[in-house]
Amino acid sequence: MFIKSGLQRRKEIKAARLNKAKRSEVDVYSDVVPQGALLADTEVLRERNPLERLPNFYVDRHFICKDCESHEIWTAKQQKWWYEVARGSIASKAIRCRSCRFKEKRRKDEARRVHLEGVARKHYK
Ligand SMILES: [Zn+2]
Known part of the structure; x- marks a missing residue:
């Protein structure tokens, strides 16, 4: 019987997540929240971004690192932390x-x- 190593398994999970993030052209302003999305706290977002259009939720995002060009995922959880805890501007995005x-x-x-x-x-x- 073949048992996959933890590393192999983690690589597969990352690849699957990456593919899903690449495909998703989700409208984060929609009221329809897709499965697996994280709800945004628009009240908290509004304090830091008084005039901007605010998302209703976060989904995993695919991006290419500016420096090494690796394909990366900015997870919904990381986005929520960045915008709502670290209070990053809603216009800012992961680039590295x-x-x-x-x-x-x-x-x-x-x-x-x-x-x-x-x-x-x-x-x-
Ligand atoms: Zn990089």
């Missing part, structure tokens, strides 16, 4: 995969450190 996001953060932190060192040198010579 997880590892490129960390890389970009390290690059920015490093640029900031170099900049601050330069400023310090100028003032405390």
Whole structure:
């Protein structure tokens, strides 16, 4: 009997989810909430986005990482967190995969450190 490894299984689940996200052209402004969608808290969204049109729900979204071009899923759960907990603008979207996001953060932190060192040198010579 062949037993799939956990890793293999996880890869399959990810691939299936990705395919589903690629196919979905869901109208998030619709009142008809598809199965598996996460309801949006429009009251919370409204505070951060007073004038924008707000979605009624979130569904998994497919996107291609800006830096490494890998195919990724921005899950409904991650979107809800981003817009409602982190209070990201409703106009903002995921553009980088997880590892490129960390890389970009390290690059920015490093640029900031170099900049601050330069400023310090100028003032405390
Ligand atoms: Zn990437």
